[in-house]
Amino acid sequence: MARQRYNIVLVGSGNVAHHLGRALKLAGHRMVQVMGRNNPGGERLAFALGCPFKLLGTEIPDEADIVLLCVKDDAIGAVAQQIHCPGRVVAHTAGNVPITALADCSDRLGVFYPLQMLRQGTEVDMAKVPFCIEANTTWTEGFLLELARSISANVQVLDSGQRKLAHLAAVFACNFSNHLYATAQEILSHQGLSLDLLRPLILQTAVNIQNGDPSKLQTGPAARNDVQVIEAQLEMLRSIKPDLVPIYEQLTLQIREASQKRALNAPAQR
Amino acid sequence: MARQRYNIVLVGSGNVAHHLGRALKLAGHRMVQVMGRNNPGGERLAFALGCPFKLLGTEIPDEADIVLLCVKDDAIGAVAQQIHCPGRVVAHTAGNVPITALADCSDRLGVFYPLQMLRQGTEVDMAKVPFCIEANTTWTEGFLLELARSISANVQVLDSGQRKLAHLAAVFACNFSNHLYATAQEILSHQGLSLDLLRPLILQTAVNIQNGDPSKLQTGPAARNDVQVIEAQLEMLRSIKPDLVPIYEQLTLQIREASQKRALNAPAQR
Numbered sequence: 001m002a003r004q005r006y007n008i009v010l011v012g013s014g015n016v017a018h019h020l021g022r023a024l025k026l027a028g029h030r031m032v033q034v035m036g037r038n039n040p041g042g043e044r045l046a047f048a049l050g051c052p053f054k055l056l057g058t059e060i061p062d063e064a065d066i067v068l069l070c071v072k073d074d075a076i077g078a079v080a081q082q083i084h085c086p087g088r089v090v091a092h093t094a095g096n097v098p099i100t101a102l103a104d105c106s107d108r109l110g111v112f113y114p115l116q117m118l119r120q121g122t123e124v125d126m127a128k129v130p131f132c133i134e135a136n137t138t139w140t141e142g143f144l145l146e147l148a149r150s151i152s153a154n155v156q157v158l159d160s161g162q163r164k165l166a167h168l169a170a171v172f173a174c175n176f177s178n179h180l181y182a183t184a185q186e187i188l189s190h191q192g193l194s195l196d197l198l199r200p201l202i203l204q205t206a207v208n209i210q211n212g213d214p215s216k217l218q219t220g221p222a223a224r225n226d227v228q229v230i231e232a233q234l235e236m237l238r239s240i241k242p243d244l245v246p247i248y249e250q251l252t253l254q255i256r257e258a259s260q261k262r263a264l265n266a267p268a269q270r
Numbered sequence: 271m272a273r274q275r276y277n278i279v280l281v282g283s284g285n286v287a288h289h290l291g292r293a294l295k296l297a298g299h300r301m302v303q304v305m306g307r308n309n310p311g312g313e314r315l316a317f318a319l320g321c322p323f324k325l326l327g328t329e330i331p332d333e334a335d336i337v338l339l340c341v342k343d344d345a346i347g348a349v350a351q352q353i354h355c356p357g358r359v360v361a362h363t364a365g366n367v368p369i370t371a372l373a374d375c376s377d378r379l380g381v382f383y384p385l386q387m388l389r390q391g392t393e394v395d396m397a398k399v400p401f402c403i404e405a406n407t408t409w410t411e412g413f414l415l416e417l418a419r420s421i422s423a424n425v426q427v428l429d430s431g432q433r434k435l436a437h438l439a440a441v442f443a444c445n446f447s448n449h450l451y452a453t454a455q456e457i458l459s460h461q462g463l464s465l466d467l468l469r470p471l472i473l474q475t476a477v478n479i480q481n482g483d484p485s486k487l488q489t490g491p492a493a494r495n496d497v498q499v500i501e502a503q504l505e506m507l508r509s510i511k512p513d514l515v516p517i518y519e520q521l522t523l524q525i526r527e528a529s530q531k532r533a534l535n536a537p538a539q540r
Contacts, residue, residue, distance in 0.1 A: 096499060115467060117474050117489075130467050154466065162461045166468070168503045172514075173454035173468050174475045175490030176521045177447040181476075182484040182528065184443035191432045196424065197385060197400050198436070198443050199480055204387050205444045206451075206476035210469055214452040219387075220445030229366060233438050243524070244442075250517050251446045258452065 003150055006065040007032045010049070011056065011079060013041035016093050017070035019118040021049050023126040023151040032064050060085040066147065067105070068112060069093065076101050089140055095167050098160050099134055110135040110144045113163065114152075115170070126151050132158040132166065183244065190240050215258060222255035273420055276335040277302045280319070281326065281349060283311040286363050287340035289388040290421075291319050293396040297420040302334050330355040336417065337375070338382060339363065346371050359410055365437050368430050369404055380405040380414045383433065384422075385440070396421050402428040402436065453514065460510050485528060492525035 006029045010021050013036050025031055031051040036042035038055060046053035056079065060067055064085065069092040071079050076097050083090060083105045090102050091110035102109045111134040118124055131148040133155060135141035141157060148155040158166060181202060185195040208217050221229040230252055237244050276299045280291050283306050295301055301321040306312035308325060316323035326349065330337055336359040341349050343364045353360060353375045360372050361380035372379045381404040388394055401418040403425060405411035411427060418425040428436060451472060455465040478487050491499040500522055507514050 116470050117478070128470050130470060132467070154470075156467075158463070162463060164502070164506065165457060165461050166463060168506055169454035169457040169463075170468055170471060171490050171492075171503065172450045172457065172518075173472050175488070175492065175525070176450050177472070178475050178479070178484050178488055179492075179521055179525050179528070180442045180446050180450070181479050182488065183524075184439035185484060187435060187439040187442065191435050193428070193432060193436060193439075195479075195484075197402075197426075198440055200386050200398050200400060200424075201440060202443050202447070203476045203480060205448055206473045208387070209448070209451050209465075210473060214448050214455060214465075218445070218448055218452065220441050222441075222445065222449075232434070233441065236434065236438055247517070247520050247524070248442075250520070251449055254453075254513070254517070255445070255449050258449070 003028065004146060005029055006147060007063045009033055009035060009060055009064045009067045010045075010070060011035045011067060011083070012070035013039065013045040014070065014072070015118045015120050016114070017045060018048075018120050019124055019126070020068065020070055020093065020114065020151075021045060024147075025049055027150040029147075029150070032061055057082045060088065064088055066091060066143070069102075073097050080105050089143055091135075091144060095132070095163060095170075099136060108135075108137060108140040108143075110140050111163070112144055112148060113158075115166065127153050130154040130156070132156065132163055134159055134163065187241065187244075215262065218255060218259060220255070222252040223259045225256055225259070273298065274416060275299055276417060277331075277333045279303055279305060279330055279334045279337045280315075280340060281305045281337060281353070282340035283309065283315040284340065284342070285388045285390050286384070287315060288318075288390050289394055289396070290338065290340055290363065290384070291315060293421040294417075295319055299417075299420070302331055327352045330358065334358055336361060336413070339372075343367050350375050359413055361405075361414060365402070365433060365440075369406060378405075378407060378410040378413075380410050381433070382414055382418060383428075385436065397423050400424040400426070402426065402433055404429055404433065457511065457514075485532065488525060488529060490525070492522040493529045495526055495529070 008024055008029050009032050010017055031049040033052045033054050034042055034046035035054050035056050043053045066089040067083055067085060069076060069079055073094045073096055076092050076094060080102050086106050088106055089108045089110060090105040091112040092102060093112050095113050099109050099111055113132040114129050115132055116129040129152050131152050133144045133148055135144055145155060184198055188195060234248060237248055278294055278299050279302050280287055301319040303322050303324050304312055304316035305324050305326050313323045337353055337355060339346060339349055339362040343366055346362050346364060346367050350372050356376050358376055359378045359380060360375040361382040362372060363382050365383050369379050369381055383402040384399045385402055386399040399422050401422050403414045403418055405414055415425060454468055458465060507518055
């Protein structure tokens, strides 16, 4: 089956607009225009994508199949007020904004959310980026699924509740992990050591779970229930950074409990 | 300057013995023998390294420059009792065992600790593995530094206190992060979602800090002090997994404080 080629209007000129615009163009879709406020970034992106730049508020061309809002979460409301194109799909790309924010734009509404950090100047393998799709009609859902699958192999439908849950999980897995990297850096600095000592191990830990189950890959003193090391580490923390003690205690307790539960559920070894 | 070629006796046949044995042989050193308890793993490793296998307790050959103990932390004491070779270097490869555990083996003692997960069947770029060196004499320190630098570009001297601190930092950056991955997986499973949704973002988060400062790369609701999202996420946690509430609260508080401190210290924007 030949892949459909769509006419796309891109709103915004930031990181998401750059990455999605390029990926969609490379996948064979046609960029009708880039829209935004009056700024050189929008002109540059339009030039790079080989299409005109138009100010927000000007009419959406009839040929457009979809208007894709690649603007920040808190700008979506204001931008949506300037878009009115019944019959065409209007979708935003934000993880934390409900589909209803677009209610006045069209009768075909959706969310087209790439769950990855998209930064200009950083190459991203778009085929591996998970896309979370939501839509207000079955037809629109099918349209957005097809569009997403033309650039990524990891596409699924998530309703608003699931998307919120995914965002909460991302806070734990990514925002909190990054803070733990910063915490490790602070600990190391107490004796003049650099994070370079741990950078390879941090990367390896994230690589290991790409094809594995993190709960089965848990290592360290808490997983081994090595009380002596745990006590010694708590003692160290009390002297160098006492505000980390509660976090160490709680995470240790949770790892311990999870490890014990898994040991109980594992089939007995012969 | 031509690189010195050393004669190495390897004790153990597990993950660390496999990876170090292969890397040292590839670097041009000579494996004199593999030693261990009577087990097929030791015979296999000796065969792979092209040297004989000997039972622990048999004499260390005169030609050996170093006896490298690649056995588990809690086995080092027992193994050390079976090694006596004054004048030769005896070093262990454990992060959490003091150098004094080897006291009766020789007058030249050291630690040769690779700070990376070394698993059989998993390729490791040894040149990037951080090696932590400690020794009881300047001569031995020089010897171990040279040996480590023959296989890795990331070698430094860490005394016992620094090594303990590095291990504590690794617990935060790696063990705790892995537990947060497992936690995210559990959160996602509440609505039948897979961790595949977050695997790319988890990897990207670890890749980003390879050349960056994690405290400057912090993102998420806590870093933005987005009170509305934080409250909504706490509410969700209370209903699906209330035991995560204290961890969410504490990590959020710490990220918030760190972000505010950085904002205060940043030069004012014009």
